[in-house]
Amino acid sequence: MADFYDEVLSHIRYATAEERQAIRAELEGHVEDRAEALEAAGYDRAEAQSRSLAAMGDPAEIGKGLDKQYSRFWLILSRAAAVGVAVLCISLVMAYPLHRLYFLKENLTARWAPMVSSFQTLEEKTGTTGWDPELKVEIGNDILSVYWVALDREKGEAEVYLCNYDQNPFGQASEQLGGYVYISNTAGDWSRSGAGGSTGGAAYRRLSEIPVTPEEDHLTLTYDRFGEHISLEIPLEQEGRE
Amino acid sequence: MKKKTIDHTELLVLTLLSGEDMYGYQIITELSRRSDRTFEMKEGTLYPVLHGLWKNGAVECYEAEAPTGRKRKYYHLTRKGREALKVEQEEWRTYARGVEAVLSTAPALG
Numbered sequence: 001m002a003d004f005y006d007e008v009l010s011h012i013r014y015a016t017a018e019e020r021q022a023i024r025a026e027l028e029g030h031v032e033d034r035a036e037a038l039e040a041a042g043y044d045r046a047e048a049q050s051r052s053l054a055a056m057g058d059p060a061e062i063g064k065g066l067d068k069q070y071s072r073f074w075l076i077l078s079r080a081a082a083v084g085v086a087v088l089c090i091s092l093v094m095a096y097p098l099h100r101l102y103f104l105k106e107n108l109t110a111r112w113a114p115m116v117s118s119f120q121t122l123e124e125k126t127g128t129t130g131w132d133p134e135l136k137v138e139i140g141n142d143i144l145s146v147y148w149v150a151l152d153r154e155k156g157e158a159e160v161y162l163c164n165y166d167q168n169p170f171g172q173a174s175e176q177l178g179g180y181v182y183i184s185n186t187a188g189d190w191s192r193s194g195a196g197g198s199t200g201g202a203a204y205r206r207l208s209e210i211p212v213t214p215e216e217d218h219l220t221l222t223y224d225r226f227g228e229h230i231s232l233e234i235p236l237e238q239e240g241r242e
Numbered sequence: 243m244k245k246k247t248i249d250h251t252e253l254l255v256l257t258l259l260s261g262e263d264m265y266g267y268q269i270i271t272e273l274s275r276r277s278d279r280t281f282e283m284k285e286g287t288l289y290p291v292l293h294g295l296w297k298n299g300a301v302e303c304y305e306a307e308a309p310t311g312r313k314r315k316y317y318h319l320t321r322k323g324r325e326a327l328k329v330e331q332e333e334w335r336t337y338a339r340g341v342e343a344v345l346s347t348a349p350a351l352g
Contacts, residue, residue: 008286023289026266026315030285033267033310057284065290069297 004031004053011063014075023066031056100170106201107173110165114147115204126152130159137232139223141167142174144181146221151212151236158183158210158219160191160234165202173198178205180225183234185216212236251291253334254281256319256327259301265314266292292317300326 005024012020031052038048056062109115130150137144148161160183165173175198183191189211196205210219221232258264258272266288273281295301300323308314319327 022315023293027286027289029265029312029314030267030270030289032312033308033314034285036310055284056286059286061284062286062289065287066293069290069293074297 004056004059007059008063008066011060012067012070014067014072015070016075019070027056027062103166103172103201104169106199107165107169107171110145110163110173110202110204111143114145114161114163114202126155128152131237133234135221135232135234137223137230138167139164139177139228139230140174141171142177143167144177144223146232146234149219149234149236153212153214156212156214158212158236160207160210160219160221162196162205162207162221163202164205172200173203175203177223177225178203180223181205181207182222182224183207183210184220184222185211185213186218186220187211187213250334251283251288252295253327253330255288255291255295256300256323256330259317259319260324260327263306263316263318265306265308265316267314268308269317295323298326299323 005027008027009020009024012023015023031049034052034055035045035048038051039045043051128150130148133146133149135146142164143166144162144164146160146162150159152158162178162181164177165171178194178196178198191207191210193209194205194207196203198204212219217236219234219236221234223230254273255269258269258276264272267285269292270283270285270288273283292301296303296317299320301317302320303315303317305313306316
């Protein structure tokens with residue numbers, strides 16, 4: 001059986017749970033005070049309680065009166081701040097889903113601290129030291145970066161490290177781009193082997209066994225795809241840098 | 243006159259709170275006491291009035307210990323409430339003068 005307070009609250013449509021609890025507590029307190037006064041006046045507990053509840057009036061009238069004060073508009077307004085924050089968070093996540101945050105990490109790593117291969121490099125084989133030519137070129141939506149060159153004059157061989165990443169730090173690197181990059185020497189010989197991989201935010205490629213003649217002072221990087229032709233000169237040091 | 247009748251409950255409640263902060267039961271007992279029992283309302287119907295005043299910013303509320311030792315929700319008249327009280331008092335006086343003016347034209351009875 002619903003009690004007096006349940007009856008009152010049943011008419012209040014748009015109050016929050018906290019507000020309902022507060023209303024109940026306030027009304028209960030009032031009845032408690034009235035009942036105490038009646039007991040002090042000589043009524044027994046049960047009589048005092050029932051008279052106090054009766055003195056409150058019609059629970060439906062009280063409930064409807066309160067319902068007018070707790071309008072739907074106020075409920076919406078009071079939740080607007082919480083909703084606003086939630087919408088903001090959701091829109092941020094939707095605009096940049098989690099995998100894009102991973103791309104960001106790889107993208108920035110490629111920009112500022114690109115990897116040098118973990119498997120045996122020309123430098124390790126021949127004891128020479130490579131250098132960072134600091135060459136970057138825009139290709140489509142990506143940036144192609146030539147970030148390391150290793151050279152062995154004696155052997156007549158060079159190794160070039162490339163990576164490409166999206167111009168948008170949150171974007172995905174083109175996986176095909178590296179496959180259309182060729183390194184050649186002045187004689188027109190091309191690199192004979194290449195290896196690489198991509199994990200989304202950045203794609204890496206190492207072009208090896210590039211023949212280099214003793215007099216050669218540069219290599220040429222070529223990108224040729226969809227009618228787009230890009231050519232880049234990679235200067236070679238006379239000796240591998242110490 | 244804006245209304246045919248004025249809801250005097252609000253006016254009475256605001257007047258009481260202009261003197262001191264009070265909680266619901268206290269307002270009921272004070273109303274009865276000060277009006278020499280002229281104003282004895284259904285006690286629960288005070289609360290829609292109080293909550294309405296609160297939603298409109300005429301009063302603030304806070305929890306405090308009542309003289310009985312129990313925690314009660316006290317109502318405090320805000321500056322906005324004081325201004326609303328002035329307006330309502332003026333409206334009441336205009337209303338009362340109007341009623342009095344009509345009554346005074348009535349022939350004396352018995």
